[in-house]
Amino acid sequence: MTDIKLAEKQVFVQNSALRDAAKTALMEAVASKMAAPNKKEAQHDPLNEVIELLFFAYRDFTSDPDAILADYDFGRAHHRVIHFVGRHPGITVAQLLAILGITKQSLARVLKQLVEEEYVIQKTGTRDRRQRLLHLSNKGEQLERRLSEPQRKRVSKALNQAGPEAIDTFRKTLLALINQEDQATVEKLTGKGSTKGETS
Amino acid sequence: MTDIKLAEKQVFVQNSALRDAAKTALMEAVASKMAAPNKKEAQHDPLNEVIELLFFAYRDFTSDPDAILADYDFGRAHHRVIHFVGRHPGITVAQLLAILGITKQSLARVLKQLVEEEYVIQKTGTRDRRQRLLHLSNKGEQLERRLSEPQRKRVSKALNQAGPEAIDTFRKTLLALINQEDQATVEKLTGKGSTKGETS
DNA sequence: AAAGATATGTCAACATGACTGACATAAAAT
DNA sequence: ATTTTATGTCAGTCATGTTGACATATCTTT
Numbered sequence: 314m315t316d317i318k319l320a321e322k323q324v325f326v327q328n329s330a331l332r333d334a335a336k337t338a339l340m341e342a343v344a345s346k347m348a349a350p351n352k353k354e355a356q357h358d359p360l361n362e363v364i365e366l367l368f369f370a371y372r373d374f375t376s377d378p379d380a381i382l383a384d385y386d387f388g389r390a391h392h393r394v395i396h397f398v399g400r401h402p403g404i405t406v407a408q409l410l411a412i413l414g415i416t417k418q419s420l421a422r423v424l425k426q427l428v429e430e431e432y433v434i435q436k437t438g439t440r441d442r443r444q445r446l447l448h449l450s451n452k453g454e455q456l457e458r459r460l461s462e463p464q465r466k467r468v469s470k471a472l473n474q475a476g477p478e479a480i481d482t483f484r485k486t487l488l489a490l491i492n493q494e495d496q497a498t499v500e501k502l503t504g505k506g507s508t509k510g511e512t513s
Numbered sequence: 514m515t516d517i518k519l520a521e522k523q524v525f526v527q528n529s530a531l532r533d534a535a536k537t538a539l540m541e542a543v544a545s546k547m548a549a550p551n552k553k554e555a556q557h558d559p560l561n562e563v564i565e566l567l568f569f570a571y572r573d574f575t576s577d578p579d580a581i582l583a584d585y586d587f588g589r590a591h592h593r594v595i596h597f598v599g600r601h602p603g604i605t606v607a608q609l610l611a612i613l614g615i616t617k618q619s620l621a622r623v624l625k626q627l628v629e630e631e632y633v634i635q636k637t638g639t640r641d642r643r644q645r646l647l648h649l650s651n652k653g654e655q656l657e658r659r660l661s662e663p664q665r666k667r668v669s670k671a672l673n674q675a676g677p678e679a680i681d682t683f684r685k686t687l688l689a690l691i692n693q694e695d696q697a698t699v700e701k702l703t704g705k706g707s708t709k710g711e712t713s
Numbered sequence: 714a715a716a717g718a719t720a721t722g723t724c725a726a727c728a729t730g731a732c733t734g735a736c737a738t739a740a741a742a743t
Numbered sequence: 744a745t746t747t748t749a750t751g752t753c754a755g756t757c758a759t760g761t762t763g764a765c766a767t768a769t770c771t772t773t
Contacts, residue, residue: 360665362703366687373692443749465560471689482682487566489671492573503562643720
């Protein structure tokens with residue numbers, strides 16, 4: 314008696330329903346249960362708190378562009394490429410690989426698409442003609458702005474809410490979270506804009 | 514004349530080599546080029562800076578556990594489950610789904626493994642016997658500690674380096690980065706520890 | 714008590730974005 | 744002239760996410 318009536322009334326609670334309701338309704342459920350008095354393990358370590366906050370913050374932070382990307386049939390991988398090429402025009406493939414921390418085969422897949430669809434332009438290096446210096450086309454720049462806008466707004470809002478010293482403290486903390494060896498490099502990287510020194 | 518000599522001398526620069534050298538040597542290369550004087554687009558927006566820092570910080574932040582996980586043939590998905598079950602013992606499957614923002618089919622795959630290998634224990638709810646309240650076994654708690662230790666150290670170090678007000682400011686900023694609708698929920702969630710109110 | 718809704722689980726097929734390994738070409742460096 | 748470097752590409756695999764369909768046990772409602 315439990316085998317034929319299902320499909321009609323259950324479907325609506327199936328997959329994405331759980332996802333979409335998740336960030337709202339179901340989260341409420343979580344919270345309410347949470348409100349119940351706990352017993353033990355109230356490990357109220359602020360460190361653990363920060364770790365969880367990082368998880369949620371990053372999740373939401375990346376969700377903005379994800380939605381936009383879907384329109385273009387692109388994924389996060391494309392976004393990362395667009396972002397770093399946009400912020401560091403003239404970057405080489407090797408540099409991009411180093412920054413992204415992925416293999417060239419992985420990069421190739423998305424980069425190829427981006428070049429074919431003319432979001433990214435490859436210019437042969439003049440100093441070293443083996444290099445392919447990467448730039449955004451106008452189209453690419455447009456997409457970049459579209460993608461970064463919600464993120465900038467989100468960050469801006471958050472920093473404002475957190476107070477005037479937040480910009481500085483937040484930046485300092487993030488930098489200190491990065492692997493020691495890379496901190497100096499990243500500092501230079503984010504401090505500057507382009508990757509020039511040569512161009513075609 | 515370029516078709517038979519390859520495999521011997523190239524292999525070492527192949528895949529992971531690029532990855533491993535990446536975070537050190539190649540990053541250096543990036544930095545040096547960066548140092549070259551730029552021309553235009555010095556969009557020195559601190560917002561963009563923060564966005565990139567977030568990317569790097571989160572990347573390194575998650576790399577600690579990733580390495581450990583490999584020993585167990587687990588991935589990030591397992592880590593997330595272990596983390597949230599560990600920090601919120603007695604959490605239900607539905608709640609976990611809401612937090613993780615994935616489908617139950619995705620969760621099932623990793624949860625099944627974790628239960629089979631006895632890192633996670635399912636207890637039937639007493640108030641609602643349909644629920645499976647999730648807990649870590651001792652084994653699971655050990656793994657949880659092993660995984661969170663490097664992250665806690667990293668965060669701790671970063672907060673110290675960033676100054677005394679960093680804990681508070683960093684937490685505030687992260688919270689404000691989260692989707693408005695979820696902020697209150699997450700605050701409760703991270704503030705408390707367990708998910709009890711009932712147990713078996 | 715019967716009917717419906719909910720919490721959980723499971724099979725199967727598919728997409729994305731990583732990875733490894735192997736091989737290629739053009740250009741620079743030795 | 745030889746070797747190394749920067750880039751690209753084919754092929755196969757793996758982890759993790761997604762839909763869709765269906766099952767079972769246990770509340771909840773009528």
